[in-house]
Structure formats: structure tokens, C-alpha cells
Amino acid sequence: MSENKKVSMHIESISEEQQIIQNVIAEYFYKGDAVYYRYEEPDHNMGRITTTLKIKGNEIKVVRHGDIQSEQLFQLDSLQPGYYHTASGKMNISNKAKEIKIDLDPQGYGQISWSYELFLNDEHSGDFALKIQIQEDNEA
Numbered sequence: 001m002s003e004n005k006k007v008s009m010h011i012e013s014i015s016e017e018q019q020i021i022q023n024v025i026a027e028y029f030y031k032g033d034a035v036y037y038r039y040e041e042p043d044h045n046m047g048r049i050t051t052t053l054k055i056k057g058n059e060i061k062v063v064r065h066g067d068i069q070s071e072q073l074f075q076l077d078s079l080q081p082g083y084y085h086t087a088s089g090k091m092n093i094s095n096k097a098k099e100i101k102i103d104l105d106p107q108g109y110g111q112i113s114w115s116y117e118l119f120l121n122d123e124h125s126g127d128f129a130l131k132i133q134i135q136e137d138n139e140a
Contacts, residue, residue, distance in 0.1 A: 004029045006137040007108060009039065014129045025137055028108045033057075035108055037134070041066075053112075053132075058100055060114055074114050076100050094119045109134050 004027045011022040026039035034056035041049040047067025054061040060074040072082040074097040084091045097116045104110035115129040 005108070007037065007134050008137045009037065010133040010135075012131045015126050026134075028134075030108075035104065037108075055102055055104065055112065058102060060097075060100060060102070060112065074100060074116060079119075091120060093125075094122070104134070107136075109136060 007026050007028050009022075009024050009026050011020075011024065013020045013022075022042050024039040024042055026037045028035060028037045030036075034054050037053040037055075039051055041051055041064075049064050049066040049068050052063045052065075054063070058076065062070070062072045062074075064070045067087070069085040070083060070093075072093070072095055073080045074095060076097050076099070079094055079096045082093045082095065084093050095116045095118050097114055100114045102110075102112050104112070111131065111133050113129070113131040115127070117127055118125045
């Protein structure tokens with residue numbers, strides 16, 4: 001199953017200060033024992049960014065390319081290094097996932113959710129939770 005297909009994603013991101021809801025159309029494909037979802041960030045204030053989610057086993061990797069570049073790996077109860085790079089410079093970040101739930105069917109539809117603590121230069125920067133609903137793209 002190597003051909004790219006399209007799915008509709010409903011993304012809810014919650015932090016202490018705000019809730020952000022995005023609806024995007026993503027390409028998805030399987031490579032080995034991982035499933036990938038790739039989409040353009042809809043917030044054009046951040047510039048042009050392509051986000052890739054890689055789901056493998058019980059870990060989630062988020063990679064952004066474009067005007068902002070970042071990489072984060074989420075593994076349960078494990079402090080993971082990452083980075084966030086903008087035109088103003090590069091910051092070292094790390095996270096510790098408190099909860100990861102992956103419930104996907106063989107077609108790549110279902111729900112992914114995780115919550116984590118974010119650290120900026122080893123200082124606690126906030127608590128975040130994401131929930132992503134993935135379903136068939138009816139417009140494809």
C-alpha cells in the first residue's frame with residue numbers, strides 16, 4: 001500500500017492559554033511498519049509549513065519543514081530532545097509525553113491523541129494536549 005491517499009484531519013491543540021482547531025486535508029502513506037500523514041499548515045501567519053506526522057508503534061514524530069523547521073518525538077514517560085528553528089534562530093526544546101493513544105484502523109482512519117510537557121532550554125514551558133481525528137476525505 002505505497003500509493004498516497006488523502007484523508008481529512010480535525011486537529012485540536014490545547015495549551016493552558018488557548019485552544020486551536022484546524023481542519024486539513026492530508027496525504028497519507030505507509031512505509032515499512034509506520035504510517036505517515038503530511039499536510040500544509042493552514043495558519044499562513046506562520047509562513048509556509050509542511051507538517052509530517054509519523055506514527056510507529058506507540059510513538060509519534062512531528063516534523064515541520066518550510067518557514068519554520070522543527071522536530072519532536074513523543075515517547076511515553078521519556079524526555080525526548082527536539083528543536084524549533086525560525087528565521088530568528090534555533091531553540092533546543094524537549095518534551096515528556098504523559099499520555100499517548102493511537103487508535104487507527106488499517107485504512108489509516110481513527111484517532112491519535114497525546115499530552116506532553118514542553119521544555120525550552122531545560123525550563124518547563126507548558127503543558128499541551130493534541131487530539132487528531134482522521135477520516136476519509138469525501139472530496140477526494
